[in-house]
Amino acid sequence: MKTNTFDIMAGKNEKVDFLSEIGSMVKNQKEENQILRRKKAENKANEPMLDAELEKDEQQPVVDTVEVKEAKKTKGRPKQILKVERVKPMNVWLDVNTHKMLGRIKVEYGIEMKDVTYIAIRKFLDEHMKNGELDEKGLSYLENKQKELNG
DSSP: OOOOHHHHHHOSSOOOOHHHHHHHHHHHHHHHHHHHHHHHHHHHHHSOOOHHHHHHHHHSOOOOHHHHHHHSOOSSSOOOOOSSOOOOOOOOOOOHHHHHHHHHHHHHHOOOHHHHHHHHHHHHHHHHEETTEEOHHHHHHHHHHHHHHHO
16 A cells, blocks of 8 residues: 555645645745835835945945946846847747748857847848938838738
């Protein structure tokens, strides 16, 4: 006759649900952490600053948050500083074959898909946008490709 370790620990007829107990322990710990954070924030807000602390704060230069993040050693992949800051995230819809080709570029050459699409778009715009206007060659190219895509 097999005996289950859960049966031995809890008694023959009593089952123990470890997952629910662990979940409630985690929930209680989160609540305690939030209470401690609130108390700590309240204590910092209520503490009067000494004159020496005020002088130190005035003497120290203001450090940009970007510099602080770069100075810290963090876990995971290191962040790259981009020369061209891309701040407008967008979704781009691709067909399956294009996605596969971009995936192969990523796997074989280590170039991210988003970088390939960005470079291709910038190349097109650099070649065909003059003074904020699309030239005839670029316009005809886009119209032809659009006809191909839509059938």
